[in-house]
Amino acid sequence: MQAWICDNPVGPQALSWKDAPTPTPKAGEVLVAIKAASLNFPDLLIVQNKYQMKPPTPFVPGAEFAGVVEVVGEGVTHLQPGDAVAAFAGLGGFGTHAVVSAALLMPLPGGFSFPDAAAFLCTYGTTYHGLIDRAALQPGETVLVLGAAGGVGTAAIQIAKAAGARVIAAASTDEKCALCRELGADATINYSHGDLREQIKTLTDGKGPDVVYDPVGGDLAEPVFRSIAWRGRYLVIGFAQGSIPALPLNLPLLKGASLVGVFWGEFARREPKKNSAALAQLAGWYAQGKIKPVIEHQLPMSELKHAFDLMAARQVRGKVVLTT
Known part of the structure; x- marks a missing residue:
């Protein structure tokens, strides 16, 4: 097999494409021939040694991928x-093959393309867990999505609309806002200019959003939390802006609001039955055409470093997918 190897986690520039022995699956594992892998923000952090998980080197980055089962290990009967x-x-996706625990694999129904599947589990799993499970989103409520043109942001627009919510999509350019409207957003905010709180106030008739979906963090968090509705739920998804905000704790008190952490990977590990049910719902929505990953760039696996450059420059709408 071949793979991108991280020997020294100082950034994507240190990755190298190398030959490696094709691994043999152990009991409960499966060898997958990778057809497509997608890039997620934690993939960038992990090769920079900035992620909470710090695997021993050398390792193959690439958390999310899709492909074909080649060999099943002992005890695997459902594949x-x-x-x-x-x-x-979590790891292993940026190569031609990977050994994976069979419990982590989602069988793909007919009609599910490999690029779509490679861009599906993390963004849609995270977003469904956040909006439906953690926020208990109800039909008719208003969701404000920050970073709405990114991978999880575009998923949040689609899932919130599928759940019957009103969606306000916030992004950093007019072009990104236009994409959000194409995906079904009811209103958009370009937060690179204008008063963000005033725009939220106007679009919610002074009430504020019931749910905030925030994968951005940074200096947007406090003004947005100050704008949240009574009993609002603020979903902490990630920190794409780079800095982790600190909020005065009197704000959730005054708003009767909840600050809610969303860690889909740990949820999937701790509550596998609930996660499987969520993924089944999402697969059904995909088959019905209600949700579909936005893939702006589909590149060959050899262009991984260019894909990282696009992500670091925040030039990606939706997802980047690499194919073998």
């Missing part, structure tokens, strides 16, 4: 060679 699968395994 067979030739099955199409998707995985969010």
Whole structure:
């Protein structure tokens, strides 16, 4: 097999494409021939040694991928060679093959393309867990999505609309806002200019959003939390802006609001039955055409470093997918 190897986590420039022995799956594992892998923000952090998980070197980055089962290990009965699968395994995706725990694999229904599947589990799993499970989003409520043109942001627009919510999508350019409207957003905010709080106030008739979906963090968090509705739920998804905000704790008190952490990977590990049910719902919505990953860039696996450059420059709408 071949893979991008991280020997020294100082950034994407240190990755190298190398030959490696094709691994043999152990009991409970599966060898997957990778057809497509997607880039997520934690993939950038992990090769910069900035992520909470710090794997020993050398390692193959790439948390999310899709492909075909080649070999099943002892005790694996629900998968067979030739099955199409998707995985969010944390590592191993940026190569031609990976060994994965069978429990982490999602069998793909017919009609699910490998690029879509590679861009599906993390963004849609995270977003469903956040909006439906953690925020208990109800039809008719208003959701404000920050970073709405990114991977999880575009998923949040689609899932919130599928759940019957009103969506206000906030992004950094007019072009990104236009994409959000194409995906079904009811209103948009370009937060690179104008008074963000005033725009939120106007679009919610002074009430504020019931749910805030925030994968951005940074200096947007406090003004947005100050704008949240009574009993609002503020979902902490990630910190794409780079800095982790600190909020005065009197704000949730005064608003009767909740600050809610969303860690889908840990949820999937601790509550696998609930996660499987969520993924089944999402697969159904995909088949019905209600949700579909936005893939702006589909590149060959050899262009991984260019893909990282696009992500670091915040030039990606939706997801970047790499194919073998």
